[in-house]
Amino acid sequence: MDQRFAGMVKSVLQNANVIVMVADARYPQRCVSRAFLESVSSKDKRVILCLNKADLIPKHIGAGWRRCLHDTYQLPVVCISARDRLGTRHLRDAVARQFGLLGLDGRKGDECGLGLVGLPNAGKSTVANLLKGSRSASTSPKPGHTVGVQSLRVKGLGYMLYDTPGVVETLMREELPLADQLLLCAFNPMTELATEEMPDAATRLAARFEELDPAAFEAWRLDFFPWLRAGQENKASYEGPSSISLLFAQKLGKLQKGGVLDERAGASLFLQHHLSGKIPVYEHPPSTFS
Numbered sequence: 188m189d190q191r192f193a194g195m196v197k198s199v200l201q202n203a204n205v206i207v208m209v210a211d212a213r214y215p216q217r218c219v220s221r222a223f224l225e226s227v228s229s230k231d232k233r234v235i236l237c238l239n240k241a242d243l244i245p246k247h248i249g250a251g252w253r254r255c256l257h258d259t260y261q262l263p264v265v266c267i268s269a270r271d272r273l274g275t276r277h278l279r280d281a282v283a284r285q286f287g288l289l290g291l292d293g294r295k296g297d298e299c300g301l302g303l304v305g306l307p308n309a310g311k312s313t314v315a316n317l318l319k320g321s322r323s324a325s326t327s328p329k330p331g332h333t334v335g336v337q338s339l340r341v342k343g344l345g346y347m348l349y350d351t352p353g354v355v356e357t358l359m360r361e362e363l364p365l366a367d368q369l370l371l372c373a374f375n376p377m378t379e380l381a382t383e384e385m386p387d388a389a390t391r392l393a394a395r396f397e398e399l400d401p402a403a404f405e406a407w408r409l410d411f412f413p414w415l416r417a418g419q420e421n422k423a424s425y426e427g428p429s430s431i432s433l434l435f436a437q438k439l440g441k442l443q444k445g446g447v448l449d450e451r452a453g454a455s456l457f458l459q460h461h462l463s464g465k466i467p468v469y470e471h472p473p474s475t476f477s
């Protein structure tokens with residue numbers, strides 16, 4: 188891991204005793220790295236892994252990941268949906284237990300801090316709101332929204348909350364290949380990519396879905412593009428990841444002048460579809476753990 192990055196993360200977390208690493212429950216292995224976890228943990232800092240967006244996966248998958256990641260990293264792991272406020276108690280209990288293990292108790296006037304780290308769009312600000320119980324950390328559906336360090340003192344919480352600043356989020360994001368940045372919605376392709384870059388991005392994302400779970404990706408395609416079942420000759424067909432943009436263009440009737448399917452428009456629609464969480468393809472925990 189790059190020195191600049193490690194230094195930046197350290198300075199953000201210097202006042203945090205407990206660190207909650209927020210990861211997307213759909214693709215936990217792609218968000219969590221051993222090097223990162225080692226760089227944030229120390230003798231006097233405890234890390235909790237929080238798998239968020241559990242509403243987008245089946246319960247047994249979340250439970251499988253919880254066991255697997257706990258065994259791999261020897262850390263407390265909670266699986267929650269910050270948006271739907273599910274698993275709140277587990278998260279609060281885990282936080283209280285870790286502060287307790289450090290011998291810290293906000294009620295005794297100890298200076299306690301809780302740091303939220305994770306990629307852009309993992310749901311850190313939503314988790315902050317959940318912990319606070321009201322809305323004052325601003326959240327946004329646009330990746331990369333939190334710009335400066337946000338520290339929040341919350342009445343009755345007994346600790347300060349620190350949200351990851353945008354600059355650290357950006358560095359975390361840049362450690363990943365573009366396909367994973369797209370998969371994890373770690374940036375907004377609608378605003379950050381040029382139209383001509385959209386088809387390539389769509390192909391990379393579709394290729395990731397193929398790798399993660401080809402059967403689930405196919406089931407979604409057959410459902411979303413019903414003509415693929417019947418194999419209609421006059422319509423776009425699926426010929427691998429690079430054909431996904433044309434399928435979207437076909438479905439939405441996006442044509443260029445001359446009646447050819449508009450691949451760029453189709454690509455942009457596929458990327459948006461994924462940003463809104465509508466493609467039910469997720470990473471499966473290793474079978475030995477399930």
Ligand SMILES: Nc1nc2c(ncn2[C@@H]2O[C@H](COP(=O)(O)OP(=O)(O)O)[C@@H](O)[C@H]2O)c(=O)[nH]1
Nearest residue numbers: 240268269270308309310311312313326327328
């Ligand atoms: N489906 C789902 N979406 C969530 C959940 N938590 C956050 N989000 C959405 O993810 C996006 C990013 O959330 P935000 O808290 O701003 O993420 P941050 O960039 O890590 O601070 C927003 O559109 C949230 O509504 C969740 O539990 N489930």
Ligand SMILES: [Mg+2]
Nearest residue numbers: 311312332333
């Ligand atoms: Mg945020």
